[in-house]
Amino acid sequence: MLFLVYFLFLGTNHGHSIEVNIEQPLILSVSSKSRETVSSVVPIDREVQIHFDTEAAYDRIALFDLNPHEGTREPIYVIDQDKISESNGFVQTNVSLGNPELPHGWALHSTDLGQAGDQCLPIWAAAYKNSKIATTDCLKIRPTWMQDNRLFIGNLDVRSLLIPGTHNSGCYKRGEKISLRETIGRYILTQDQSVWNQLVYGIRYLDFRIGYYPPKDNTSVTDDDESRFWINHDLIKVRPLAPVVGQIKKFLERTSNEVVIIDFHRFPIGFNMRQERHQALVSYLERELKEYAIPYANQPLTLDKIWTTQQRLIISYGENSVAKAKDWLWPPVKQIWGNKATTKDLEDFLAAVVTNDSFQFPETGLWALMAQLTPSPLELLFNPKGSLREMAHKVNPQLLRWCQRSEWWPKLRIVATDFFLETDIVNLAVSANVLKGHHDKRYETD
Template sequence: MLPLFLLFVVSDGFASEVSTVQPLILTVSSLSRETVSSVVPVDREVQIHVHEEFDRIALYDSNPQGQTREPIYVVPAEHIETGFIETNVSLGNPEFPQGWSLNSQADGGERAVPGEHCLPVWVAGFRDKKIVYTDCLKIHPTWMQDNKLFIGNLDVRSLLIPGTHNSGCYKRGDKLSLRDTIGRYILTQDQSVWNQLVYGIRYLDFRIGYYPPKENTSITDDHESRFWINHDLIKVRPFASVLGQIKKFIERSTNEVVIMDLHRFPIGFNMREERHTAFVSYLERELKEYAIPFTPSTLTLDKIWTTPGRLIISYGENSIAQTKDWLWPPIKQLWGNKGTVQDLEEFISKIVANDSLQSTDKGLWAAMAQLTPGPLELLFNPKGSLREMAHKVNPNLMRWCQRSHWWRKLRIVPTDFFMETDIVNLAINANVIKGHQDTRYETD
């Protein structure tokens, strides 16, 4: 299905200024809160961004069009004009529809259906007591394939790619636990890697640690359990479990291109080349058949789709990356290390203004859209957390991308608690516009 904005693009002859903003946008808060009725904190509460005037706005658990349904939440009239509403409706951890849950195809179960699909959270905008606009929270498991005709001509280095920062640092279970809330500066996501990919994320950022077994520090063929995903010096979960999710997604989605950035190796690798060798051997055995060979030349999605590869593997140590043709050089992460939203906005605006980054010769790069906690924040703010910091940044990031048209020049945009942004929808729309504009220039 064509995005709504595309009708405007086509009829206006590829107008130079195109709005990708929908009248009502649903996101999911990064915050968690305790309740008096439960020892389990509540998280994933739905947010509504309002970009047009409505008499009434309500949430439903299914499509309200053509049905007489009671809403699950009604926005108070005095809040409609604020432009941003935080509700107490939790998305929870819904089963993905149309075969996109992780274990859907086990034992011959439901096959995955391409396309975007709605979760059971819908928003409706009313005027004169009639519904004039509806939308839902969606998964976008095949957005590259869905838009193949529009974006196939684009170089992979020119795409706007929705990403996550420290992608493997997500909460430990189906529900937020007290243990999770204690790790205020460890967890950066609240969705598994599988879920991230199904929602539409296409850039994954990992830090890898090596932990030798206590009884034997030598490297053997059975070393998978020694590689962990870290948040800097703290190990979070085994890499093997995440790798399995990536492989399964690539196999099920067929035409989605995923970028895996093995960005740093903070524990166990320093001055130990044999451990890099063991890790690369493990990657080669598990992932080489999915890997896209590195090339400095133009590499369009159309060209990728004629090959078996669907995974770009970037290795953070360039000397190691150069030893294998299926490893890509390190991806440059542009960090502002800023502690305030205003300073972060200024930093990203400078990235956007740097025309030299627009050349595909610069390779893959990422504008890191996070605040960085300083020592005082860590020591003296007992209520501070990465969730709080993401909550300050994420709604602003979307406004910056829309208002200043940053989406035209940004490339990979990794976020914390990505569901509090509309980055996937923004990327889909932006890439379709880019693809049409490139086609126009080629035919003029």
């Protein structure tokens, strides 16, 4: 792994200097896989992964449950020099992150105002040279990364940002089995974090498929009762929409400059040839979210301009005729799917998209690279051990390396992943956007 460091001094009178690393010498991520053990009926999941620069010639790498620069506690996991030499820059540990409470007021149930800035979870890594710490990293939340970097990214058009996103963002359910046959259920869940947690970790694009389920009585379908709208994975009902909308609203209320994109992308159940049900959903969204919604205009829109208003939410609606009727709804996001079954085929497809200059014009509108494998019908029927977790595990560590490429990251826009903590996409997006902002910015001296 080539380690690239960009040092920028921005603004002679402002005196703001930042060091931006597109390729970090040490990165922590969280495996999407779960595994069964003979000693426990509960599968082990969320095991920590370590990516490191193979050219750095570290003596050892160790995991800690606190900052290794503070205190004298022993490491909880150690990679010795022999394993470093054999590992090709990637090690899967058996240390589980578990489900820690988000720190410094960022838990969903917390009544505190969350602390701004990056916050470390209790998992740290330290790489050593000559028995001294050479570099460290921690697993972190980045709830205010746009606010934190506003001086460097405010000049960017929202359509040119690298936006970290999730695919089927509402399809999570950790610790419980969905009420389906297990074989099918393993191909339903795409995330293991709530939408609130996704936003706090730094995700800024949310992808939803909405189903409409009529009441059992004969209540008018024009009634926008929130209980009728569910988040689906295609034809499968996963969770009610209203609590997720509540999480999004709470996040917007507790932050000041974070811009979030919601993509109501498809409507697989209950909407076909039923325009009144679209109107019912729009009425619900209008009541709950319109005050936060950025009006649509097909023209340049920088973060600085957005921040002069109270609106920080882009709501894209997958039915264009419906979106056109409301100035606070944006046209459909163009989701770019490879529908590939192998990692190599997906890499080739994504590379072709990234190098297609027609996607680089802001006038193209919002588009999302859907960076996951697609199971075939045979995979669903005849692979009893297969799952979306397994498929994500094949792609995500590779995706991290692909997106770091110098010919990729400047051209990426929305990147939507499954089990996003395995990708480091949030940290990459922050660094990439700061560099994009530096390239485009023309600072004025005082």
